[in-house]
Structures are given as C-alpha cells and as structure tokens.
Amino acid sequence: MDISMKIYAKLVLYFLLLLILSACGEDQTLQQEEQVLRSVKTQLVGSSQHGVTRTFSGSAKANQRSNLSFRVAGNMQSLKVEVGDRLQPGDVIATLDPFEYQLQAQEALANLTQAQATLRNAKSNFERTKGLYENNNISRNELDSARANAESSRAQVSAANKVLELARLNESYAKLKAVETCSVANTLAEVNEQVTAGQTIIEVTCGEGLDVELVVPESIIALLQRGMSASVSFSAIPDKQFIGKVTEVGVASSAGTTYPVTIALIDTTDGLRPGLAAQVSFTFEKAENQRNFIVPAVAVGKDVSGKYVYLVEKTEKENIGIIKRQAVTTGELTTTGLEIIEGVEEGDQVVTAGVNIVREGLEVLIN
Missing domain, CATH: 1.10.287.470 (Helix hairpin bin)
Known part of the structure; x- marks a missing residue:
C-alpha cells in the first residue's frame, strides 16, 4: 500500500513539473514573438508641385514623304536608282518601254x-x-x-x-523623273515587271525636317493640343534631348482606344533619320485644385476587393507603427510611379517594401 502511494505521488509530481515547464516555454515564446517585429520600408505621400509627365513610344518619319509612280501603264524597261540614292530635280528614276x-x-x-x-x-x-x-x-x-x-x-x-x-x-510619261531633291527610301517594282498607271514604283523622303509619329490612349488625347511642346529622345542618340511641337492630333481612333499624334522636331542633327525609335514625353500642368500623388507601383496591391495600399499609423513608441489597409483609386503609370487619384492624403506613410508580409492591425518596425 505504501509503495503504491509513493509511485502515485511521484507520477503526480512528474506531471506537475511538465506543466510548469510547458507554461514557462510558452511565456518565453510569447515574449520572443512580442520582441521580434516585422520590419517595413515606407514612403511619405506628397503632392506634386509640378505637372505630370507622360511618356510614349513612337518613330521618326520624314515630314515630306511621297510615293512616285508612272502616269501610264507599260513594261518597266529600267530602274536607275537604289535605296539611299539622293535625287535631284530632273533625274530619271525609271523608264517604261x-x-x-x-x-x-x-x-x-x-x-x-x-x-x-x-x-x-x-x-x-x-x-x-x-x-x-x-x-x-x-x-x-x-x-x-x-x-x-x-x-x-x-x-x-x-x-x-x-x-x-x-x-x-x-x-x-514613259520616263519617271524626280521633281525635287529627295532620297530614295524604298523600291517597290522590278525591271521587266508590267506596271499600271499609279502603281508605286519607289518611295522617297524629301526635305530635311523630321516628324515623330505615335499613338496615345483615350485618357490622354483630350489633353493634347496643336502647338503643345514635347520632349523627344532617341535611343540611337542617348545623350541628347530634342524639342518638338504637336502638329497633328487624331480625331478618330487608329486601333482600339488609341489615337494618332504627330510631333514636328524643332531642331535636328545629322544622326537623325527616318525609322529611328523615339520616346516622346508630355508634361501636363495640374489644375489649381488638383493634387497628384505618386507612389511606387510595388506599393499598390490588388485582390477581389480592389486595389489597396498599406499605411502605417504611428504609435507612441519610437519607429513603431500599426498597419492599416486603405482602398485606393489609381490613375496612370508614369516614369516616377503610379498615380493615386483617391484614397491617400498628403503626409500618409505608405509601405513600399514588405507589402507581402504585413496585414491589417499588425505592429511593425519602420525603417
């Protein structure tokens, strides 16, 4: 009987020790979790003091382009020019039999x-x-x-x-002649080919001026006007910016929801030629009562509820904040970030790094 009681007492003591040790471990774990805060990087939201810049891709074109053709039909007897040739008025380009x-x-x-x-x-x-x-x-x-x-x-x-x-x-008319100083851009017919009146034989570019042709979305086309300035750069000439003026603004959609726009270059250089890829930037002045907020694109998330950002609300503790999810309405993607139309105010702290590891109400360390 005494032996059984001793064994029972030892078992009870053993289980009590296990419970005490388990409780201590949990307390230590909780303390460690409370001490380790997730670190995030933030950016203050500020209202832009300048206009918003939009950049679009385009290509250079000669501002005077012509398709030359015979006025009569016949068998083409000769083609006297090649691509790149410089033509003077009166030069014979091609002849028919x-x-x-x-x-x-x-x-x-x-x-x-x-x-x-x-x-x-x-x-x-x-x-x-x-x-x-x-x-x-x-x-x-x-x-x-x-x-x-x-x-x-x-x-x-x-x-x-x-x-x-x-x-x-x-x-x-059996002789096709140049009527002004031009350069041959392309040849579209061969010797001994039977050509018709009006069929393009060669394409030429005339004059020294260059245009840049591009398309812009419907959200921008209403902001463009003839005579508006634009900044143009070319990847082939990376260290130089060119000034251009809007000369044509499309009134009908060219493909889907985009509209054609033509920019005339004010100054040119010997390195420019038709066909070069261009980047065209427009700066739109903001209205007096309009505020433009730009945040990094990575700061904006999206789920079934819509687009959102995480804001950090400061606490009494230094460099410690509480995460708040904020729904936003976005505008255009610019070269400096994503435009926020609604949802944030000037001075808000937006999480820009660590977005995937935070949640509503989480206490974080602000870097």
Whole structure:
C-alpha cells in the first residue's frame, strides 16, 4: 500500500513539473514573438508641385514623304536608282518601254497631217464657191455648205493637234523623273515587271525636317493640343534631348482606344533619320485644385476587393507603427510611379517594401 502511494505521488509530481515547464516555454515564446517585429520600408505621400509627365513610344518619319509612280501603264524597261540614292530635280528614276507610245504619237502626227490637208482643200473650195456666189453663179445654200465644210475641217485639225499633244505627253510619261531633291527610301517594282498607271514604283523622303509619329490612349488625347511642346529622345542618340511641337492630333481612333499624334522636331542633327525609335514625353500642368500623388507601383496591391495600399499609423513608441489597409483609386503609370487619384492624403506613410508580409492591425518596425 505504501509503495503504491509513493509511485502515485511521484507520477503526480512528474506531471506537475511538465506543466510548469510547458507554461514557462510558452511565456518565453510569447515574449520572443512580442520582441521580434516585422520590419517595413515606407514612403511619405506628397503632392506634386509640378505637372505630370507622360511618356510614349513612337518613330521618326520624314515630314515630306511621297510615293512616285508612272502616269501610264507599260513594261518597266529600267530602274536607275537604289535605296539611299539622293535625287535631284530632273533625274530619271525609271523608264517604261516607249515603243507603244511612240507608235501612238506617230499615228497622231499622221492624222494631223491628213486633217491639215483636208482643211487646205476645204479652204480652197470655200474661196472658189465664194467667188461663184458673188457672180451669182451658185445658190446661197452651196456657199453655206462650203463654209461649214471648211469650219469642220478646221475643228478636225484642232482635235488632231490635241490628240498628238496627248500622245507625246504619254510618250514622255514613259520616263519617271524626280521633281525635287529627295532620297530614295524604298523600291517597290522590278525591271521587266508590267506596271499600271499609279502603281508605286519607289518611295522617297524629301526635305530635311523630321516628324515623330505615335499613338496615345483615350485618357490622354483630350489633353493634347496643336502647338503643345514635347520632349523627344532617341535611343540611337542617348545623350541628347530634342524639342518638338504637336502638329497633328487624331480625331478618330487608329486601333482600339488609341489615337494618332504627330510631333514636328524643332531642331535636328545629322544622326537623325527616318525609322529611328523615339520616346516622346508630355508634361501636363495640374489644375489649381488638383493634387497628384505618386507612389511606387510595388506599393499598390490588388485582390477581389480592389486595389489597396498599406499605411502605417504611428504609435507612441519610437519607429513603431500599426498597419492599416486603405482602398485606393489609381490613375496612370508614369516614369516616377503610379498615380493615386483617391484614397491617400498628403503626409500618409505608405509601405513600399514588405507589402507581402504585413496585414491589417499588425505592429511593425519602420525603417
């Protein structure tokens, strides 16, 4: 009996010791958890004192571009230029086989010669008829008929002259010539190819000026006006900024919800040429009552409830804050960050690093 009581007492003592040790371990764990705070990086929200800058991609284009073509159809006999060639006014670019148009011109000349002979005969006949009428040897009807025949022959000569002029023009059109100083940008036809009137043979760029063409979203197009300044940069010339002016603002969507815009470069350099990739930046002045808040894009999260940021509310403890989730409405993504339209105020502290490890109400250490 005494042995059983001793064993029972030892067991009870053993379990009491286990409970005490377990409680002590939990207290230590809780104390450690309370002591270890998650560290986050924050950024103060400030209202921009300047306008908002938007940057879009585009490409350089010659401000004078032309597609050159023959005015007549035919078999292309020669192409005398290559891409990159510089053209001067009067330079022959390409020729068609002129044989058909030469025959037409010869035929028109023969018809003119025949019409002129007919006119001479009609004039002579009219003069004879007029003399006979004055001597009362023929009737007035015969005189009128001779006069009408002479006038008809004169009209036929005039028409034949026009036909000959047109035939000679067509013969001259068998040569495609440059009309101003240009550079060949592209060739679109081959020798011995049968081409039609108006079919593009070469593309040329003329003049020294350059434009930059780009598309902008519908949220921006209403803010653009002709004459507005823009800053343009080219990856091929990384150390130089160019100034441009808006010359064309599209009124119809070019693809989906984007609109075409053309920028004329005010100053150029020898390194610029059509086709270069460009970055175009516009600065939009904010309205008097408008505040623009820009935060890093990584600070903004999104879930089924919408977009949000985590704010840090300061406590009495130094560098210690409480996490608060705040729903926001975002605007455009800029080169400096994401625009916040609604949800934050100037002076708020937004979590910018450690966003994935915080939650509402969590106490954190502010770096």
